Amino acid sequence: xxxxxxxxxxxxxxxxxxxxxxxxxxxxxxxxxxxxxxxxxxxxxxxxxxxxxxxxxxxxxxxxxxxxxxxxxxxxxxxxxxxxxxxxxxxxxxxxxxxxxxxxxxxxxxxxxxxxxxxxxxxxxxxxxxxxxxxxxxxxxxxxxxxxxxxxxxxxxxxxxxxxxxxxxxxxxxxxxxxxxxxxxxxxxxxxxx
Ligand code: GAR
Numbered sequence: 753x754x755x756x757x758x759x760x761x762x763x764x765x766x767x768x769x770x771x772x773x774x775x776x777x778x779x780x781x782x783x784x785x786x787x788x789x790x791x792x793x794x795x796x797x798x799x800x801x802x803x804x805x806x807x808x809x810x811x812x813x814x815x816x817x818x819x820x821x822x823x824x825x826x827x828x829x830x831x832x833x834x835x836x837x838x839x840x841x842x843x844x845x846x847x848x849x850x851x852x853x854x855x856x857x858x859x860x861x862x863x864x865x866x867x868x869x870x871x872x873x874x875x876x877x878x879x880x881x882x883x884x885x886x887x888x889x890x891x892x893x894x895x896x897x898x899x900x901x902x903x904x905x906x907x908x909x910x911x912x913x914x915x916x917x918x919x920x921x922x923x924x925x926x927x928x929x930x931x932x933x934x935x936x937x938x939x940x941x942x943x944x945x946x
Contacts, residue, residue: 753937756783756832758823758840763793764922765838765859765929770800772930779937783830785823787842803830809842820848834940836933837891846893856891857936859929861921863887863903868896873914873921884908884917886925888932901936904928 755773757766763784770781784797784804797804805826812819827835837858849856862872864887876884885905890898904924908917 753779753833753941754782754831755779755834755836755933755937756785756827756830757781757797757836757838758785758787759791759793759797759838760787760841761791761793761839763791763796763839765925766793767796767800768926768930769836769838769933770797770802772934777934777937778941779834779933783826783832785826787819787840793839816845817847820845824848824851834933834937835891836929838929843895844891849891849893852891854890855940857901857933858889858891858896858898859925860887860889860896861918861925863905864889864896864900871914873917877908877912877914877917882908884921886921886928888929902928902932 757769759766766784773779773781781802784793784802786794786804786806787809789806789808794804794806807819807822807826809819812822833855835852835856862876863885867875873884883905885903887903888901890901892898904927906920906924
């Protein structure tokens, strides 16, 4: 199964997926797409031998449908079956998401349904939570709200700040996302073969 990873930043989750999808894995990363040329993940993907393209939102803004059509063109050109958002900081429109229904996943740095959107770690600390974590979920039009596939947990330490919590949650993200994607692809292939 051909996988595309959409990024906007450092691409550490992207690398954990690329590195897992080797050998006897049912998926292969065929394409990395970034919505900004500034994403550090682009060169990391290229260093792994993965095709990486920039579809720069700034050059399409405010024409969202042209931006999403450009994404779609890349996805079709690379015969992509499954999209994994990995630190992709752009909200996709309902038409795009509808056309990928059941084939688009995201990892979010909170225990959804808590703390949708940004600033998740500080919000968990401010709320006095004892546990934080990350969630892999299907993407639907409503932000960070699709079916939850799995979560990873991290204890919030006394006097912890958002930076240190983010770093410890990220370690869990790197373990969780590849595991869930592998299972998700296995399930999709099982359904197709039935
Ligand atoms: C990760 O913590 C990811 O969960 C989060 O951004 C970070 C990106 O790290 N994603 C979101 O907040 C999406 N709304 P990475 O680029 O190193 O994978």
